[in-house]
Amino acid sequence: MDPATALRKCLPQDEVDAFNQELREALTRAADSLDLAPVVATLNRWRHRPGTRLGEQRTRLLAALGHSLLAEPDSWPTLGTYSSTAESERRHVRGLLQGDWLHILPSTWRQLTRELGLDGSGICHELHQRGELHVPPSRRRAGDWQASPRILGRPTRVYQVALSALP
Incomplete structure (x- = not known):
């Protein structure tokens, strides 16, 4: 995804316009002084600012996952528990805990992002970047x-999120 598209996905248009204006001013100052520090500072400030749409969506998704882990612990077994669970009971599983990772089944990911009204691909990009x-x-x-x-001896497609990311 190109930076302009990523920015438009993260921010409402008025904020994109404000970013562009601030960046133009920083570039003008940099051209006058041959100092790129104002440009770098502007880019970093906007990149890491709280409240971007994807940042908020990321926070909401991680909070929902954390809540689900606490509220429905049987839906998030460890790999060892899962392997000893009867196959008929596995349909209630939303994902697995394995070491430092939470393996989220694709159906669970789709359900959560749909219920929360989130941009699943954008959140993946945000989580991956972090x-x-x-x-x-x-x-x-x-x-x-x-x-x-x-998982159980065969490759299984999952969204693999670091447990340390959860609240």
Whole structure:
């Protein structure tokens, strides 16, 4: 995704306009002084500012996942518990806990993002940028956001989110 498209996805149009104006002013100052510090400072301030639409969506998704883990612990078994669970009971599983990762089943991801009215792809990009979503490089090159850890001996497509990202 090109930076302009990413910015439009993160911010409402009036904020995109404000960013563009601030960046133009920083570039003008930099051209006069040959000092790029104002440009870098402007880019960093806008990149890391709280309240961007994707930042808020990321926070809401992680909060919903954290709530689900606490409210429905049986829906998020460890891999060991899952492997000893009868197959008929596995349909209630929303994902798995494995080490430092939460493996979220694609159906759970779609359900959560739909219920919360979120941009699933944009959130994946935001989480991946922050190192909170693990995606193998080959999958990213293919435009995919899912990992395929081995579950019960076979690769299983999941959204692999770092537990440390949850509130």
